[in-house]
Amino acid sequence: MFCSQCGTEAGPKGRYCKKCGSALTRGSAPPDEDNRTAGSQPDGITTGMAATEAKPSEFNLASSGSGFPGAAPPMETLVRTRRRRSWRLPVIAAVAVLLIAGGAFMWGTRDNGAGSGSEQSAQATPEASDGGKPPTAPAMAAAPAASPKQSPSPVVFPADPAYIKVNQVDSARYENGGVDVYFSLFADPEFKQEIQPMQLAKDMVTINGLPVEKLSLVEESDTVSVNLVLDKSGSMQDPPNMNVSESKMDLVRQAAVQFIDGIPSSAKGRFEVLTFSDYVPAVADITFTSDRTGVSQYLSGLASDGGRTALFDSLTKALYDTNEQQGPKYIIAFTDGKDSNYGSSLQSVVDLSRQLGIPIYTVGFGSEDDQSLKYIAQETGGQSFYLSTDDDLETELHRIYDTVFQRYVKQYKLTYTPRQKIAPGQPFSFAMNLNSPRNQAQTRELTYERKLDKNSVDVQNGLFEYQVNYAQAVNTLDFGVVGDNVDEDSEFYTNLRNRIEIDYVKASNQGKPKIIDPLENYRVESIDQLQNGSYKIKFFKLFPVLMNNKQVHEADLNTYTLVWDSLSDKWQVSNFGREECSIY
Structure with a gap:
């Protein structure tokens, strides 16, 4: 054993240096061996874990506890010092955390006055959240309302329900991609409280879910x-x-x-x-x-x-x-x-x-x-x-x-392009939807008939005039009433004239006048244009007749051929045939 202060060798049982009086520490090495490691052999072979011995200058001599100024602290003193330092740091950290948490709680309570801890944390300001980074999406969603200086969000009121009354549908331009729909808006389904007209944009209305081409008053x-x-x-x-x-x-x-x-x-x-x-x-x-x-x-x-x-x-x-x-x-x-x-x-x-x-x-x-x-x-x-x-x-x-x-x-009048490819006279349907800031309305599926072309309508009108004038000609026994509705150059013209002026006159003189029976129904079954420009119409009619003192019904399917006469400016009947006749 050697004195750590003067290096004087001491006995194995000595406690103080005989030369300088310093307390001896067991295991102390002489000054020229300070850099050796404990347990090391002269040949340099390591037999255990290396543990570097601290130099005296690295110790806090003022706290040696030896009773002598400048004396090195004993080993157990060093161990106790390290242990005291090891528990102080966690305790100090825990106290700091509690103080910070308490301050944050008191600050949040002072600002908000109420709310659970989770709600308050969701409402943290950018500076207090994540070191001043912008708040996350959930934090933004739960953020308090904007300050009065910011513009408030617009208040959107729901549109009032309305009811559409379709007044008229014009399908004359169907083939050219245009159907005109005329309609009014009402506040009630009975169409009694009409909504005053307003400016509607065409993108507020759809037909069959598709946009319309035009919309105006x-x-x-x-x-x-x-x-x-x-x-x-x-x-x-x-x-x-x-x-x-x-x-x-x-x-x-x-x-x-x-x-x-x-x-x-x-x-x-x-x-x-x-x-x-x-x-x-x-x-x-x-x-x-x-x-x-x-x-x-x-x-x-x-x-x-x-x-x-x-x-x-x-x-x-x-x-x-x-x-x-x-x-x-x-x-x-x-x-x-x-x-x-x-x-x-x-x-x-x-x-x-x-x-x-x-x-x-x-x-x-x-x-x-x-x-x-x-x-x-x-x-x-x-x-x-x-x-x-x-x-x-x-x-x-x-x-x-x-x-x-x-x-x-x-x-209102709107124009839309039909998507259904149908022939004239065939039905087509549509549903209408209105979505404006003031009103919302929709119709059920409405069915209409595609309008015939102008020539077909005029031919149909020509046959109607013939039917009306024929009834009057028979009742008055005057063929002249219907003469302009029959083609003068046709065999039918001659036969009809003889029937009215001869046969029906003779029957009337005998007390058996011809009576035109009132129709219960009639309809045009078909209308077709022939190669020579004439038209053939199949015409059905139903009317009551008295047969053997009993009321029955007669159903006829007749065929009329009509030609254009430039002199009278009319479509005239040139031929007539009865295809079917049923009594029931």
Whole structure:
């Protein structure tokens, strides 16, 4: 053992240096061996783990605990010192963490006043979150509302529900990729509370889920065409009931005049007047004109002629006449509804209206609300009205004006391209959807019939005129009434003339006059153009007949051939054949 201070060798049992008096430490090496490692051999072979002995200068001499200044601390003192330092660091770190956590909790409580710890951490500011980095998406989602200096988000209100009434569908340009749909918007499904027109963009409306080509207000671009069909038959001379002195004819005249006079001068409109009794006239009383003063003056002098009621024939002619007009159009009929069923039927009127896309509105007068008028209006897209003497006529007519004419001058018109490839006369369908900031609406699937081409419609009209005039010619025994509707150069012309002027006259003289049976229904089965330019029409009709004092029905399928006559400017019948005839 050697003294660590002076290097003097001491005995193995000595505790102090005999020379300098310093305390001896067991295992101390002499000064010239300070750099040796414990357990090392002279030959340099290591027999254990190397443990470098610290130099005296590396110790804290002031804390040696030896009782002598500058004395080195004993080994156990060093171990205790290291142990004290080893537990102090974790304790200090734990205390620091608790202090920081407590401060953060107190700060968050002071700022927010409430909320769980997880909610508060989700609302941390960028500076307190992740060392000043921007907050994550969840933190942003849960962040408090923006400061008043920032612009608030716009409030979006849900659109009100609306109901679409399709007033008219014009498919004349179907082949060229355009179908015109006229419609109005209502706040109720009964179509009583109309929504005032507004500017709609075309991208707010779709047809069958596809965009439309055009959308505009009618009053900006179109003139409304109105055909006034007025009943002046004998039944209209009677008062509606025993308590009233005015006749139904008086009511019709007043209604028509007030209807025309009630239309503002600024409203664009063209009018035709078609009156009827026994038969529909070949030409309307007043063809379409914008001279409302002249129309009103004519209506003021209207009187009954005591005839029968050819209502269905008159509506059929009005449909063909109105079809020639462009833009929005409709028919309004004033009548008591007692039809004589000569050339047309209730169903044939409805079918033609659908084919041409022209709605019919009806105004009935009398003690009973005629169901046939309701059926026509309902099936053609129009509306039915009934006026009795208990009503305030002026008020009711003003209501009809508001309901009908105003609807057509304040409606919308859209044009869309059909995707269905169909032939003329075949049905097509569409569903309409509106999504505007103010209103949302949609229709069910609506079905219409593709309009025939102009020549086919004109040929069909030529056959209708022949049917109506043929009935009148037979009833009056005057072939001249129907002469212009038959091809003079055909064998059919000669045979028909002989039948009316000879056979039917002879039967009438014998007390067996020919009677034209009223039709219950008729329809055009097909219409085809032949190579020579003529047309062949297959025509079905159903009518009741009295046979052996028993009521039966006869169903005929006839074929007519029509040719164009440039002199009369008409399509004329040149041949007739009966393909089928059934009695049941």
